[in-house]
Amino acid sequence: MPATDTTTTLAETEKPHRCLCPGTGLGAVPRPENLSMALAAEAAELMEHFLWSTPEQSQAFVRDPQTWENRGRIGDVVIYALEFANVTGIDLATAIEAKMAAKRAKYPVEKSPRPRREYDELVAAVCRCAANRS
Numbered sequence: 001m002p003a004t005d006t007t008t009t010l011a012e013t014e015k016p017h018r019c020l021c022p023g024t025g026l027g028a029v030p031r032p033e034n035l036s037m038a039l040a041a042e043a044a045e046l047m048e049h050f051l052w053s054t055p056e057q058s059q060a061f062v063r064d065p066q067t068w069e070n071r072g073r074i075g076d077v078v079i080y081a082l083e084f085a086n087v088t089g090i091d092l093a094t095a096i097e098a099k100m101a102a103k104r105a106k107y108p109v110e111k112s113p114r115p116r117r118e119y120d121e122l123v124a125a126v127c128r129c130a131a132n133r134s
Contacts, residue, residue, distance in 0.1 A: 010092060032088050039080040046073040 003012070050058050085092050 030083060030087060032084060035080055035084040035087060039077060039084060042073060042076040042080055046077060 049061060053061065082092070084090070085095070
């Protein structure tokens, strides 16, 4: 069965990519500074397709399977981020949860310029989207 976001854990996704970064040689451990630069380069390649695009053009681009090569680009970004975490010993789940907690503290719903109703609608829409993916 192919791996999908709903059937594969982060730990399972990390395993096959360890030490497979280009230019390091099979089994070589890449250095964090090289991984960070590779991550930035891959993210820039992803962004270049959307530079100066309108929102409508961006949506049309990602919906066209003939031109949409960015699935590979986002895969490269994630692979380098996973490898960076592996090499530096960062636990991604812990890092993500800490970042989200910091964002919740920095941007509490009560201080939002939007009415609470809009926030609740946004959260409900995100939950519906996540449920539809499962």
